[in-house]
Amino acid sequence: MEKILEVKNLELSFHTFAGEVKAIRGVNFDLKKGETLAIVGESGSGKSVTTKAIMRLLPESSSEFKNGQILFNGKDLTKLSDKEMQKIRGKDISMIFQDPMTSLNPTMTIGNQIMEPILKHQKIGKAEARKVAIDLLRLVGMPKPEARIKQYPHQFSGGQRQRIVIAIALACNPQILIADEPTTALDVTIQAQILELMKDLQKKIDTSIIFITHDLGVVANVADRVAVMYGGKIVEIGTVDEIFYNPQHPYTWGLLSSMPSLDSADEKLYAIPGTPPDLLYPPKGDAFALRSDYALKIDLEEAPPFFKVSDTHSAATWLLHPDAPQVEPPLAIVERMKKFPGSRYYEGTEGGTY
Incomplete structure (x- = not known):
């Protein structure tokens, strides 16, 4: 499958009063045409910073690309000027932010907000742009789009506002859609509707999606591949089934073990001990070692x-490593591995519930 985006050995720092925060430390991944890549991890692991770096939305006064490339269709985004990035941002690469209310302008009708990127990036008139905006609202499941296009953000519910934000992001048929925890501010029922909508839209418009979340339950329903981030690095990457049913990194074991399930209703939920590392002083070895029960001396x-x-x-x-001692993962992880062909614990029952 054709690669639309390649992030190669990306290193990015923030310059603060306290010193240099090494927020991204050698990140590598690619995104293929038409796929959904989920990036998961705790707060502070570097997920949002990575995607904002792709969009070039980080303040230049305090952030600095130290190394690496972000190749979009072969073009290195880290080398582009602001003016060149403006032609890509919103047109070829769009972003859905976490809180729809802070993403929308309360003084503008939603019609004008959807039309704004259309008029900026496409050579069409206002009347045609309005038709496109109505079609987009219909596409994202907004009832009576012809009437609602004249309304303001405060006249919509949280779920409807998120649909509007998605419509704005899709306005120019982007090749890449970045969704930064798009369901966090919504209740569980609306979350499910928005996730279903995104899956449906991807089939219809054939865009590639980078989905940022800390919720592994969300990942299972939307992703083709999953990258697990910790301490400014990707520590594990694989297909959604490989990450859920054959995880190899102790941090991934911890994330999966802390997920509630129907089988563990009466059990105490696992919590990963300790806190993420301070990237003012990045650890010398494995950033997760001090929080892991499986850390080796090396x-x-x-x-x-x-x-x-x-x-x-x-x-x-x-x-x-071939010379490493063989350790037993947590019981909850072993139970998952029993369902994965190729795992040393496989018992012949394919699949399962996430």
Whole structure:
């Protein structure tokens, strides 16, 4: 499948009064045409910073690209001027932000807000742009779009506002849609509707999606591949089934173990001990070592490279080194692995519930 985006060895720092925060430390991933890549991890792991770096939305006064490339259709976005990025941002790459109310202008009708990127990036008149805006509202499931196009953000519910934000992001048929925790501010029922809408839209408009979330339950329903981030690095990447049913990094084990399930209703939920590292002083070895029950001596001294698990799955953990001792993952993870062909625990029952 054709790669539309390649992030290569990306390093990015913030310059603060306290010193240099090394927020992104050698991130590598690609995005293929028509796929959904989910980037997951705790707050502070670097998910949103990575995607804002792709959009070039970080303040130039305090942020700095230290190394690496962001190749969009072969063009390095880190080298483009602001004017060149304005032609790409909103047209070829769009973003849906976390809180729809802060993304919308309360003084403008939603029709004018949807029409704005259309008029900026497409050579069409106002009347035609209005028709496109109505069609977009209809596409995202807004009832009576002809009437509602004249209304203001405060006249809509939270779920409807998120639909409007999605319509704005889709206005110019972007090649890449970045969704930064788009369902966090919504209740569970509306979350499900928005996720279903995004899956449906992807089939209709054939766009590639980068989906940022800390909620692994959301990932299972929307993603083709998953990248797990921790301490400014990607620590594991694979297909959604590989990450859910054959995870290899202790951090991924922790995230999955802390997910509630119908089977564990009466059990105490697992919580990963400790806190993420302070990236003013990045750790020398594996950033997760001090929080892990499975850390080896080498984890404190040297950062692990990526070890290949399959053609589509790799993880940065010394536990995958040929000379590493074989450890037993947590019981909840072993139960998952029993359902995955190729896992050493496989018992012949394919699939399962996330």
